[in-house]
Each structure stands twice: as C-alpha cells, then as structure tokens.
Amino acid sequence: MTVSDINQRQKFFAEGNVYLPHIAVIEKIIEETPGVRTFHFNLKDQKLQKDFSFESGQFAQYSVFGIGEAPFCISSSPTRRDHLEFAAQRVGKVTNALHRLGVGAEIGFRGPYGNSFPLDFLKGKNLVFVGGGNGLAPLRSLIWNVIDNRNKYKKIDIVYGARSPADLCFKYDLDAWDRNKTVNMVTTVDKGDDTWKGKVGLVPKVLEEVAPSAEEAVAIVCGPPIMIRFTFPALEKLGFKPEQMLTTLEKRMKCGIGKCGRCNIGNIYVCRDGPVFSYAQIKNFVSSEY
C-alpha cells in the first residue's frame, strides 16, 4: 500500500478518523451451518455505499454497539456490488451478539483494512484454492472475482472440506462451482454420514490425490490453522514453492491498522502487512507463532 492509497482510504472515514465506524444495515441473514451465519449488508448512507470500494482479501471491523468490535473479511466479491457480505461463526462476545441480530439491525462498520489478493500476480496462472470450514469466506470473494473475469485466468481447482456434511459452508456456492464447467470443484468431509456421497478425507490428503500441477500455478489456502499447517507441506510435495502459496491469516485484532499491537507474527502485523501473505513471508514464524 502506498502513502497515497492510505490517504485516499483515510478520506472515507468520518472526519478522517480511522476508528470511527459508519452505520451499516443488515439486509439478509443466511444460516450456513448451525454456528456460522452470512450477513448481507449495505452502508446506511447511500453515497458512502456508492463511494465504498474494496478488494478481495480485505477485512473490516464490525461492531454491535455496546458489545464491541470484531474483524471479519469481506466475503463477497467486488465484482458483485448490490450488497456486501461477511460471515461470522458464533464463538465469542461479539459474534454471539451478531447472531442475535435480525434483518434491519444496524451495526458499525469500518474498513476496508489490510492488503488483498494480488490479482496481477494471479493473472494468467492456474489457481488452486484450498479451503476448510468457514475459511472459505475470504476465498469465495476471490473465487467469484476470478470467475467473473474467467478469461484472465487458466485452470481453476477448488478443494474444500469441512468436518462433516453439516459443517460445509456456502453450499449454494459449492453447488454453483460444481455446475460451472470451467472450474474443477472437489468437496470432502472428514467424516461422512448416511446421505454423503462425496469424498471422505482430510483436506491436505485429498489435495494430494487431486494433485494439481505446480507449473505456472498459485495455491490460495485458508482454513483453520491446523489445516493450514498440514496443507503447506502437502503443496510442497506437489512441487509448489513458498512464493506460490498464498494464505490469509486471522488473529485477535482490535484496531485493524497496526497500532494496538496484538496481531503480530514476528515483525509482521497481520492487519497492517496482511492478512494475505505468501508462505515465503511467514514460514520462519509459522511453527512457533501460528
């Protein structure tokens, strides 16, 4: 991000104050799994909604006033702008409060923050998406982005898994990608049930079976840390170099702009320098800090 990018972005905030949220209104709620919901929303101020811009991979701080703020990626694609989306798993104070909200509720929104997936670097390459659980949220912003610009990219493989069929998020996307003949979609679960007819197996193992070529390819990985830790070695086995593996990380965050201190991995702040990183950037710290 250049200084002028920052200045440009800073202007979007009320009085140039990057901590002041705008009011956003929830327009639709989708129950993805028993614990995960997707929220469709728009900024209340229509001019702001129109002026707002973001890129796939960026995140924002969402607040339930009186409860607090939490960071989530913008899970919708910038190519589809009639509303914005984020997904939240009900696990803490803020996400529990978010899950109590209904359509029409007002929340605080400030962002976008952080870097984004490097589209220029991805252009003309084979893309391998590897997702686990609700870690598909940031990937789906990029997946729809590249599908909407399909001729700019070569082969697209998607390997996505969850613990059980009930834990699969964004099933409507999975179906759409499965039907899309320009995309190779592979869905797996750690443990099937009576009705499950798809693959059974952990994501890194299934990825090795799918065995996408590393040639002119970039792998984009997001999921629970345990999945990420085992996916990188699997990709290395397939011939991917650390520079060819991208991921987007999640840490406890408060400010979102590299000031409050807590989301660092070594000298890198996930909020300021990420959340998108290549494995090359973080591999020294991954074993001990992530």
Next chain:
Amino acid sequence: MAKKISKKDIAQLLKAWSQQFAVLAPSRKRGVAEMAEWDGKDVSFLDWYRNTVVPPKASFLPPMEEMFRFQKDKDNYKIEPPSKNGQKQLIFGIRPCDARAMAILDMTFEDAYQDPYYLSKRKNTLLVGLSCANPCESCFCTSLGISPSESADVDLMLTNIGDHFFIEEITAKGKELTAKTSGLKDANKDDEAEARKAKETAYNKVTRKLDTEGIKDKLLASFDDEGFWEKAAAKCVSCGICTLLCPTCYCFDINDELVKDEGARFRSWDSCGFSLYTRMPMENPRKEKWRRVRQKVCHKFEFYPMTFDIIACTGCGRCIRLCPVNWDITKVLESVPAKAKAGK
C-alpha cells in the same frame, strides 16, 4: 544563544507559561509520581523528582480514553465524533529517555494510518526537558545512545548549574517560546562550562551497561530456543507492569459501554504479558508465559528495529525498578545465546 533562569524564578516561569498552556509537571498528588496539571505554585518536585513512575506517554495515550460516543434511538444508532480538543499543553521536566520514547511512539502512531487521538495531542504539546542529575541504579539509557542530560527530542532543555538552570533551545518551537518568555537571562561562557560539567557528571553516573551490538540478530537466531525463553520467563508473574509503565509500549484494547441509550467506545492500555491479549475463541498463540515474555523482549529489540530501524527501549529502567519479582531485561538480553541451538 543559550539562556538561563534563576531557580527561585521557576514558579514564576511556570505561572507565565500557564497563561498559554495547560502546564504539566511532576506530581505525587495521586500517590505515584506522574506528569500532572501543575497546581500553580508547588515546585518542590525540583528536590524530589528523579523520574515519574507513570511515563509521559500517559498524556498522549491515556490509560483509558473515550474514542467516541453513540446514541441509541430504538433500533437506530447515531455516532458522535470526539470533540476537537485544541488545548495546548506543555510538559515541564520530561527526562531525555522519556522524550526519546515519545519519538519512538510517533513512528507507530504516524505509520500508515494516522492515529488522530495520539497525534492531535502530540502536535499541541511542547516538551521542556530536564537533565537528569541523579540517574537510578536501574537506568541504562547511555547503552541506547541516550544521554541522561541531553536531548534532541524536546523543544527546550534545562540543566541544573547550581543556583540557575541553563536553557538550550532545541527546536524552532522552543526558540519561539523563549523569545516570548520574560525573565530569562542570556547564558555566558561560564554557565555553558558549568552545564557541560554537570552533563558529564550525570553521564558517568549511569553505571549499568547493556551491550546492544548485534542483539537483533542474536534474538532472531534464538527465537525458537524454547529452553532459553522458558528460563528467561521463569520468575515472571505476568502482572504486566513492565509493559503498562514502559514509556515505549503502546498496546491497547478497545471496548464498548452502553448504559440505557447512551454509549461510548473506549481504548485502554493493554499488555502482551496477559494471556487474554491474544486469545481467540479457538486457540491462543501465546498461551504459555515464555511466549509472552519472548514477544515483549523481541518486540523491543528485534521487531521494532526490523520495522523502524530503532530499538524500542530507552533504558529508563522502569521495568527493572517496578518489577515485583526483580525480573531484569538487561540480564535476559545479556544471556541470549550468541549462537542459536539447533532448531527443533
């Protein structure tokens, strides 16, 4: 041209400055020494003051600060931006170590996005430094390139030369202030010599030394040396005081409060020494104490230098003086293995 002022005129001087500024000076009214609004008469701090317990960062990044208020009207919210406080401040008596700490903090709060709360106060504040004559046993500022009696990070610098203070004009803002201040005399050659002598004496009184040569690389190489960090953290009780009262620590938390229909968002000091600091619902990357101690030490001596090319420690010694279990960062840094043990 340097100035001087008679010691008995200090109250007069602060009174004059109080006309244009909210003057903050060392105070023990709340029990511990801190920079607090000057009461208009008491200059007894000139006798007892060595350094404040609460670092001057508290005047820019308060322990707790309201960021904005919001109102709830049924299901709608209205945000009230913070009022613009243009109050000009003057901090009298800041030590060179703490003045350097402010310059170090500026780097973070100016980096990428501007932090409006910190920077607006910083822009409106003049720093008047006071040479240390009696550094503490725990002080090691000279090992970090700081002199206890000189500073380029203040607007004016005062040095005790017997019955007078010798006044150096460091910045244009400082010069402007002395030009508008009556009761200052021009310093002569003898005063200058006195000041030089006083500074040298003070410098030599800082006896604690820390060898910072190559420390960044040593820490980088020892990052995964779990045994070393476990030992370094053994007696730490995770009270957080070494970070909360560190002049260069800036970590904060953000929380909301809503009473009936009136709410506010606050930020408050936080510490990487606390296990909740990095806790996420599913996991915590720094659950073990040694990881938190490693973060504290490495942030100051490895990560901050990697990002801003400066060690985020000024040798003020607070973390040593105030630690309830005598944890000593200089001892930890001295024991970082010169060569890392074979990685796990």
